[in-house]
Amino acid sequence: MSNDNKNKAAESAAPASNFLRNIIDADLAGGKYQREGLPSVITRFPPEPNGYLHIGHAKSICLNFGLARDYEGRCHLRFDDTNPEKEDQEYVDTIIDSVQWLGFDWNRADGNHLYYASDYFDTFYAIAEYLIQAGHAYVDSQSAEDMAANRGDFSRPGVNSPYRDRPANESLDLFRRMKAGEFQGGEHIVRAKIDMASPNMNMRDPAIYRIRHAHHHRTGDKWCIYPMYDFAHPLEDAIEKITHSICTLEFQDHRPFYDWVIQRATEGGFFQQPVPQQYEFARLNLTYVVTSKRKLRQLVEQNIVSGWDDPRMPTIVGFRRRGYTPEAIQLFCERIGVSKADGWIDYSTIEGALRDDLDPKAPRATAVLRPLKLIIDNFPENEQIACSAPVHPHHPERGVREFTIGKELWIEAEDFMEEPVKGYFRLFPGNKVRLRYGYVVECTGFDKDANGNITAVHCEYFPDSKSGTPGSANYKVKGNLHWVNAADAVQAEVRLYDRLFTDATPDAGGKDFMTLLNPNSLEVIQAYVEPGMAKVEPDTRLQFERHGYFVTDRKDSVAGKPVFNRITTLKDSFGK
Ligand code: ATP
Ligand code: MG
Numbered sequence: 001m002s003n004d005n006k007n008k009a010a011e012s013a014a015p016a017s018n019f020l021r022n023i024i025d026a027d028l029a030g031g032k033y034q035r036e037g038l039p040s041v042i043t044r045f046p047p048e049p050n051g052y053l054h055i056g057h058a059k060s061i062c063l064n065f066g067l068a069r070d071y072e073g074r075c076h077l078r079f080d081d082t083n084p085e086k087e088d089q090e091y092v093d094t095i096i097d098s099v100q101w102l103g104f105d106w107n108r109a110d111g112n113h114l115y116y117a118s119d120y121f122d123t124f125y126a127i128a129e130y131l132i133q134a135g136h137a138y139v140d141s142q143s144a145e146d147m148a149a150n151r152g153d154f155s156r157p158g159v160n161s162p163y164r165d166r167p168a169n170e171s172l173d174l175f176r177r178m179k180a181g182e183f184q185g186g187e188h189i190v191r192a193k194i195d196m197a198s199p200n201m202n203m204r205d206p207a208i209y210r211i212r213h214a215h216h217h218r219t220g221d222k223w224c225i226y227p228m229y230d231f232a233h234p235l236e237d238a239i240e241k242i243t244h245s246i247c248t249l250e251f252q253d254h255r256p257f258y259d260w261v262i263q264r265a266t267e268g269g270f271f272q273q274p275v276p277q278q279y280e281f282a283r284l285n286l287t288y289v290v291t292s293k294r295k296l297r298q299l300v301e302q303n304i305v306s307g308w309d310d311p312r313m314p315t316i317v318g319f320r321r322r323g324y325t326p327e328a329i330q331l332f333c334e335r336i337g338v339s340k341a342d343g344w345i346d347y348s349t350i351e352g353a354l355r356d357d358l359d360p361k362a363p364r365a366t367a368v369l370r371p372l373k374l375i376i377d378n379f380p381e382n383e384q385i386a387c388s389a390p391v392h393p394h395h396p397e398r399g400v401r402e403f404t405i406g407k408e409l410w411i412e413a414e415d416f417m418e419e420p421v422k423g424y425f426r427l428f429p430g431n432k433v434r435l436r437y438g439y440v441v442e443c444t445g446f447d448k449d450a451n452g453n454i455t456a457v458h459c460e461y462f463p464d465s466k467s468g469t470p471g472s473a474n475y476k477v478k479g480n481l482h483w484v485n486a487a488d489a490v491q492a493e494v495r496l497y498d499r500l501f502t503d504a505t506p507d508a509g510g511k512d513f514m515t516l517l518n519p520n521s522l523e524v525i526q527a528y529v530e531p532g533m534a535k536v537e538p539d540t541r542l543q544f545e546r547h548g549y550f551v552t553d554r555k556d557s558v559a560g561k562p563v564f565n566r567i568t569t570l571k572d573s574f575g576k
Pocket of ligand 1: 045046047048049055056057059060246247248282283284285291292293294
């Protein structure tokens with residue numbers, strides 16, 4: 001096992017402890033969630049199907065599914081589809097696909113744990129009726145303006161609605177008529193009756209049901225009233241018997257209402273102890289990246305990128321098309337850990353995880369990205385001599401790649417200098433270099449066009465210097481260049497991606513991320529690649545020696561006409 005693999009195995013065998021694991025350990029020790037026929041740890045990932053998942057969601061997915069895996073519990077994938085206007089089946093489909101691609105599964109021996117909040121609409125409704133009957137909720141008929149004004153603010157307590165003490169049976173009648181479609185949106189709303197003077201704004205009689213004459217992508221036109229997120233979410237958790245409901249820090253102030261809802265519903269006989277408990281962790285902020293569905297949508301809709309899966313997008317589908325592996329994203333999420341402290345993760349962390357994952361796996365290949373002709377003047381005309389190179393330098397068992405060398409080759413333009421700078425060991429007149437896996441050559445001259453551009457470099461080769469033959473040991477050179485044979489190289493489109501923003505924190509502190517776009521985030525070039533690349537299938541990851549990791553684009557690449565996306569360079573260049 002290589003060192004890389006050893007580290008990785010160690011990392012996955014003993015996940016780093018964190019505050020959530022400590023809580024779960026204590027709950028397990030105390031027997032808190034011992035229930036007949038149920039695991040003691042049930043988590044959930046609850047996306048709203050109103051956009052594509054991004055790398056921030058990946059943190060939440062890896063956390064929730066990872067805890068379930070490590071504690072032999074289960075994690076539910078649940079669509080929080082209570083807001084019909086913004087939601088769509090397209091998003092349901094991509095979310096399912098992305099979570100599966102990341103390597104997680106909700107379909108287990110004890111059931112298929114894929115859930116939709118919309119399947120619980122009848123239960124939500126019944127609980128709301130119960131709350132009204134028990135005096136814990138009422139129908140408010142104030143205008144939206146009055147309601148906002150009467151809510152108060154952080155320095156001013158709210159004012160009770162004039163409808164707050166209307167009889168329960170009057171509220172119940174209105175609620176039933178709301179459901180029957182007798183009113184327009186905004187005419188009435190159902191509110192929990194808690195405390196308009198609470199220092200926590202979320203406890204000032206929060207809304208629990210509102211009228212929305214909207215078509216739902218799953219329930220159609222059955223409903224014209226929909227539950228509010230803060231009311232529905234705790235009930236979804238309780239219905240599914242979630243144990244640890246993990247969310248991001250901005251929901252900390254919502255926790256008292258989360259507990260209130262579950263407690264009232266439990267008193268009403270809808271649930272039994274032990275009930276779910278909410279815990280908050282710091283969301284992922286990644287430098288050079290925005291993770292907000294709204295902002296990502298803006299990039300798509302204004303054609304800044306080619307779509308949700310543009311390889312520069314921090315969406316899961318974008319990372320996938322860029323060439324990231326699910327293993328790299330999981331490794332990244334493990335390395336960043338979870339805490340309650342907000343902060344920024346440097347982009348080099350996710351690239352580091354990617355390199356650590358790909359280095360031992362990715363086959364090697366040669367690509368010349370900025371081609372310059374190299375002519376071996378003393379090479380036999382029309383002769384192609386067979387050469388080979390290992391598929392992977394540390395895995396000889398993976399075999400060799402075959403290609404040829406001939407009189408005319410392509411080398412990188414930057415591997416030749418007419419007048420070398422100090423410390424330059426590549427080609428310049430009079431210098432010798434090795435053509436990797438081929439011969440040692442000595443540079444003899446070059447051609448220039450009328451504009452002074454170098455159009456070809458000339459050299460002579462040493463026939464007894466071929467790599468892998470005894471004679472090669474007699475040649476000591478400092479430069480070792482990659483190349484492809486003009487006679488058998490394949491031309492290919494290569495897309496060189498760079499960060500999408502010029503600013504490390506493009507949407508922090510009120511900055512307008514749309515003004516901080518990197519105009520050079522994509523460069524498309526025509527390159528030459530070694531002949532074996534002609535038949536490579538879409539979605540194949542490899543390392544072009546000296547250049548970095550690349551993937552054949554899953555949409556635009558076809559065998560015979562490959563298109564390569566650069567996933568990342570070989571070394572970190574982000575800090576520079
Ligand atoms: P956005 O803020 O991009 O609109 P969201 O929070 O509205 O995302 P949801 O579909 O509600 O998207 O999120 C599903 C889950 O993913 C939630 O539990 C949420 O806490 C979590 N999540 C969203 N963004 C991040 C992030 N940046 N880091 C960690 N978890 C996140
Ligand atoms: Mg949200």
